[in-house]
Each structure stands twice: as structure tokens, then as C-alpha cells.
Amino acid sequence: MTTVYDDRGEQAAATDVPLRRIAFTINGARKIAEVEPRLLLAHLIRRGLGLTGTHLGCDTTNCGACTVLVDGKAVKSCTMLAVQADGHEITTVEGLATASELHPLQEGFRQEHGLQCGFCTPGMMLSAKALLDANPSPTEEDVRWALSGNLCRCTGYQNIVKSVLWAADKLRAAGNGAGGEPGAGDGSGAGEDGSS
Amino acid sequence: MYPSRFRYEAPRSLTEAIGLLHTTESAGDQAKVLAGGQSLVPLMKLRFAAPELIVDINNLPGLDYHRADPDGTIRVGALCRHADLEHSALLASTQPTMAAAAPLIADPIVRNRGTLVGSLCHADPQGDWASVVVALGGSVVAQGPGGRRSIPADAFVTGPFENALAPDEIAVEAVIPPPQGVPAGGYLKLERRVGDFATVGVAVALDTAGGTVTRAGIALTGVGGSTIAATEAGQALTGKVLTAEIIEQAAGLAAQAARPRTDHRGSAEYKRHMVRTFVTRLLTRAGQAAEAERAA
Numbered sequence: 001m002t003t004v005y006d007d008r009g010e011q012a013a014a015t016d017v018p019l020r021r022i023a024f025t026i027n028g029a030r031k032i033a034e035v036e037p038r039l040l041l042a043h044l045i046r047r048g049l050g051l052t053g054t055h056l057g058c059d060t061t062n063c064g065a066c067t068v069l070v071d072g073k074a075v076k077s078c079t080m081l082a083v084q085a086d087g088h089e090i091t092t093v094e095g096l097a098t099a100s101e102l103h104p105l106q107e108g109f110r111q112e113h114g115l116q117c118g119f120c121t122p123g124m125m126l127s128a129k130a131l132l133d134a135n136p137s138p139t140e141e142d143v144r145w146a147l148s149g150n151l152c153r154c155t156g157y158q159n160i161v162k163s164v165l166w167a168a169d170k171l172r173a174a175g176n177g178a179g180g181e182p183g184a185g186d187g188s189g190a191g192e193d194g195s196s
Numbered sequence: 197m198y199p200s201r202f203r204y205e206a207p208r209s210l211t212e213a214i215g216l217l218h219t220t221e222s223a224g225d226q227a228k229v230l231a232g233g234q235s236l237v238p239l240m241k242l243r244f245a246a247p248e249l250i251v252d253i254n255n256l257p258g259l260d261y262h263r264a265d266p267d268g269t270i271r272v273g274a275l276c277r278h279a280d281l282e283h284s285a286l287l288a289s290t291q292p293t294m295a296a297a298a299p300l301i302a303d304p305i306v307r308n309r310g311t312l313v314g315s316l317c318h319a320d321p322q323g324d325w326a327s328v329v330v331a332l333g334g335s336v337v338a339q340g341p342g343g344r345r346s347i348p349a350d351a352f353v354t355g356p357f358e359n360a361l362a363p364d365e366i367a368v369e370a371v372i373p374p375p376q377g378v379p380a381g382g383y384l385k386l387e388r389r390v391g392d393f394a395t396v397g398v399a400v401a402l403d404t405a406g407g408t409v410t411r412a413g414i415a416l417t418g419v420g421g422s423t424i425a426a427t428e429a430g431q432a433l434t435g436k437v438l439t440a441e442i443i444e445q446a447a448g449l450a451a452q453a454a455r456p457r458t459d460h461r462g463s464a465e466y467k468r469h470m471v472r473t474f475v476t477r478l479l480t481r482a483g484q485a486a487e488a489e490r491a492a
């Protein structure tokens with residue numbers, strides 16, 4: 001990806017920028033990028049790939065808004081270097097839905113009103129996805145614990161927890177081949193991404 | 197926020213990694229090891245750290261282990277994450293102090309990347325692992341151009357954010373010596389909210405045999421300029437049965453060892469009081485367990 005610097009007339013500046021070529025997979029698509037080592041994964045995702053569903057909240061590793069999955073594990077993308085994605089598989093919120101269907105987590109957040117401003121929502125969903133992938137039948141306590149690194153300034157968390165439990169039910173029902181829950185998504189989208 | 201510009205290497209062997217540190221150091225530049233990055237990357241973004249070279253050790257093979265030797269020695273490799281220890285069946289069944297501390301480090305997302313060894317190297321006075329490893333009488337194995345050496349944990353942390361490593365050494369593992377009896381103890385942490393650093397943290401690590409304490413270590417988090425080993429409190433327990441009097445004495449000694457400062461997390465007095473309370477709680481629990489063991 002291209003990074004543009006101010007030209008402050010320093011001779012060496014232009015040749016000084018060390019670039020690394022990396023190859024990685026994001027939401028199932030294989031990519032190659034040329035990045036400066038100090039570029040953060042969050043910036044590669046948002047600016048290099050234009051996937052602005054990954055939000056930067058605090059930029060200080062506290063809020064979890066920037067959470068993505070790296071090889072299935074929740075990671076704060078503001079605190080990982082983009083070069084470290086080399087050889088790894090990234091999932092962002094854009095990787096949850098298919099062209100025609102919302103992911104059960106996205107549906108759950110819509111059904112249970114799991115968001116207000118929506119800023120924390122992508123990070124919440126990815127932490128929740130990592131939880132449900134590892135534990136399809138979480139208790140409320142399990143959900144609260146798994147989301148304890150993701151801060152929300154709006155909801156008071158109650159409906160977020162309900163949303164994740166809703167999704168867990170739905171995913172279990174689907175896994176058992178027992179058909180969907182009432183109100184299955186029609187893919188019309190509900191604006192879960194919030195502003196970016 | 198961006199870190200300032202640096203060169204980046206992700207070597208595939210320990211020898212290569214040490215070589216990179218050595219040549220950078222010899223050239224008068226600063227090189228930093230990148231493990232979980234959960235302390236280093238935030239510091240670099242805030243420009244508190246601005247190394248010329250980052251040596252990312254995440255691609256080094258065979259360092260993500262934690263395991264027990266046949267004699268009960270526990271070894272934690274440099275790439276073993278907090279989350280690995282939180283979900284460890286080995287620790288759950290053999291090492292109560294480590295098992296209690298692991299889920300209390302940071303938050304679940306940070307635990308997926310951060311490492312125990314990185315936490316020891318970072319030497320934050322509020323780092324929980326240093327207290328745990330000091331209480332257990334553990335050590336750190338460092339490898340440099342001249343070979344390997346072992347550094348006791350209480351000598352490894354030399355001050356706030358300072359450790360005993362030479363600039364061209366990498367900490368390859370933390371080592372916990374085998375128990376001298378049945379391990380007991382735990383870790384208690386007072387935090388303002390889940391995932392916060394400790395207002396006060398107390399690590400108690402005991403070994404007991406037939407109800408008597410054979411070895412005791414107590415260490416404190418967040419109540420001084422660096423991790424505090426409450427050595428006298430530990431000594432007061434050795435060879436004793438955990439009676440209410442003995443527990444009170446040790447809790448008093450631990451509270452005396454604390455050097456808390458009043459800050460946004462609480463007053464010095466409150467923190468010292470919490471040290472006493474936590475030591476009492478942990479020892480009372482351990483005493484009950486030892487009593488049950490003796491009765492069995």
C-alpha cells in the first residue's frame with residue numbers, strides 16, 4: 001500500500017523507508033502488500049484494503065474496537081504490526097456476512113438491539129465469533145468474560161450479551177439441522193458497521 | 197498513531213535473532229525484541245520507545261511450549277501466551293498460583309498475544325507474572341552470543357521497566373522449580389475493572405507436607421517501584437502449620453514489606469491494608485487445604 005510522507009527536504013528520507021512484501025489472507029481472499037514495518041495492522045485493513053468496518057477507538061490497546069481475528073484468535077489490530085500478518089489469515093467484520101445472508105451474530109445484534117452508535121460492534125462481533133467457534137454453548141458468564149476486553153460506551157452491555165446468546169442458539173440450531181430461528185436475516189443489511 | 201521508523205527482522209532461528217541483536221548493539225543502535233507486542237507496541241506508538249531495529253521472535257520455532265519435566269520443574273517458553281496458561285490443564289492440576297494469575301492478566305484479547313516471558317522482561321511494577329514467578333522461586337533462562345545462563349527471578353527484575361538481560365540476550369524460558377511437597381497458594385488481584393492493571397496484587401506460593409509448610413514465597417504487585425518479594429513473610433511460614441496466629445504474623449510482615457504510593461487507584465494506606473487482607477485470605481484457604489490433606 002502507498003504511504004505518503006511530507007517532504008521535509010531531508011535527503012535520505014525517500015530512500016530510508018524500509019519496505020517489506022507480505023502475503024496474507026483476509027476474509028478468504030489472498031493478498032500481497034508492500035508495507036512499511038511501522039504500519040499497524042488496523043491501518044493496513046482500513047486504508048490499504050478499504051475495509052473500514054474495523055474501527056480505531058482508543059488507539060492505545062484498551063477498547064477492543066479494532067479487534068480482528070488472526071488465525072481465528074481475537075487480536076487488537078491497533079497493537080499488531082501489519083508485517084506480522086505475513087503468512088496469516090485475517091477475518092474482519094466484512095468477512096462475517098455472505099452476499100445474501102447476515103452472519104447469525106449480525107442477525108443477533110439486530111434482533112436483540114445489541115448496538116446503539118455501533119462503534120464497538122465489529123470488535124464485539126469478532127470477539128464473540130472467537131468465543132462461539134471455541135464454545136458453541138456459552139453461558140451468560142462465558143459471554144461476559146469473553147467480551148471483557150471490548151468496551152461499549154452506549155449499551156450497558158445487556159443487549160450485547162443477549163445478542164451473542166441469540167447467535168449461539170441460532171448457530172446450534174443450524175448445526176443440529178433443525179432449521180433457523182424465527183426472524184432469519186434476509187440480507188438486506190442493518191447498518192451494523194456504524195460510522196467509520 | 198505510528199511508531200517512529202524502524203527496521204524489522206523476523207528471524208527463523210534463535211542464533212540468527214541473537215546475531216541481529218549483537219550487531220545492532222555493536223553499531224551503537226538500539227534493538228528490541230518483539231514478543232506479544234502488548235507492552236512494546238503501545239510504548240512505540242506513544243514514542244516512549246523508538247528502537248532502530250525490531251527483532252520479531254514470533255517466527256522462532258519451538259518456543260510456544262509450557263511443560264513439566266519428570267521432576268515437576270515447569271518450563272514456560274518465550275512464545276507461550278497468557279491465554280495458553282489460562283487454559284492450561286497442566287497448571288490447573290499442578291500449579292495453583294500460576295493457574296490463579298493467568299486469567300487475571302489484562303483482558304482476553306491481550307492474553308491471546310502477550311507472553312509470560314515478555315511480561316517478566318517488561319518488568320512493569322504492575323506486571324502480575326513477575327510476582328508469581330518470584331513467589332515461586334523461579335528463574336529466567338537467557339541466551340546470548342556466549343551461551344545460556346540462568347537468572348533468578350528476584351534478580352532478573354532490576355527496577356521499574358529494567359531487567360538483567362544484556363542487550364544481545366534473549367529470554368528463552370521461565371523456569372519454576374519442582375515443588376517440595378503439595379503446592380498450594382494462589383493469586384489475588386484488586387482491579388478497578390476487568391482487564392485493568394493491579395491496584396494491589398498478591399502472589400502466595402506454598403509447598404506443604406503433612407500440614408506443615410516446607411517452602412513459602414510471597415510477592416507483591418503494584419505496591420512499590422518494582423515487584424516486591426516479601427521474603428520475611430515467607431520465612432515466617434516455613435516449617436510452620438498455618439494457624440491463625442502464624443497467618444496474621446505473615447500478613448503483617450507482607451504489609452510492612454509493601455511500599456505503596458497514593459495514586460488514582462487508591463491511597464497508600466488502603467493498598468497496604470489490601471496486602472494484609474489478601475495474604476490472610478490466601479493463607480487461610482491454603483491452611484484449610486493443608487488441613488484437609490492431613491486429615492485425608
Ligand SMILES: Cc1cc2nc3c(=O)[nH]c(=O)nc-3n(C[C@H](O)[C@H](O)[C@H](O)COP(=O)(O)OP(=O)(O)OC[C@H]3O[C@@H](n4cnc5c(N)ncnc54)[C@H](O)[C@@H]3O)c2cc1C
Pocket residue numbers: 060061062228229230231232233234235236237238274300301302303306309310311312313314315317318320322323324325361365366367368391392393394
Ligand atoms: C490493555 C492492557 C492491559 C494489560 N493489563 C495487564 C495486567 O493486568 N497485568 C499484567 O501483568 N500485564 C498487563 N498488560 C501487559 C501484558 O501482560 C503484556 O503482554 C506484557 O507486559 C508483555 O508481554 P509481551 O509478550 O506482550 O511483550 P512485548 O510487548 O513484546 O515486549 C515487552 C518488553 O519485553 C521485551 N521482551 C519481550 N520478550 C522478550 C524476550 N523473550 N527476550 C528479551 N526481551 C523480551 C521487549 O523487548 C519489550 O521491551 C496489559 C497490556 C494491555 C495492553
Ligand code: FES
Pocket residue numbers: 055056057058059060061062063064065066067076077078079
Ligand atoms: S483501537 Fe485498538 S484497542 Fe482501542
Ligand code: FES
Pocket residue numbers: 114115116117118119120121151152153154155
Ligand atoms: S454501541 Fe456505541 S460504543 Fe457500543
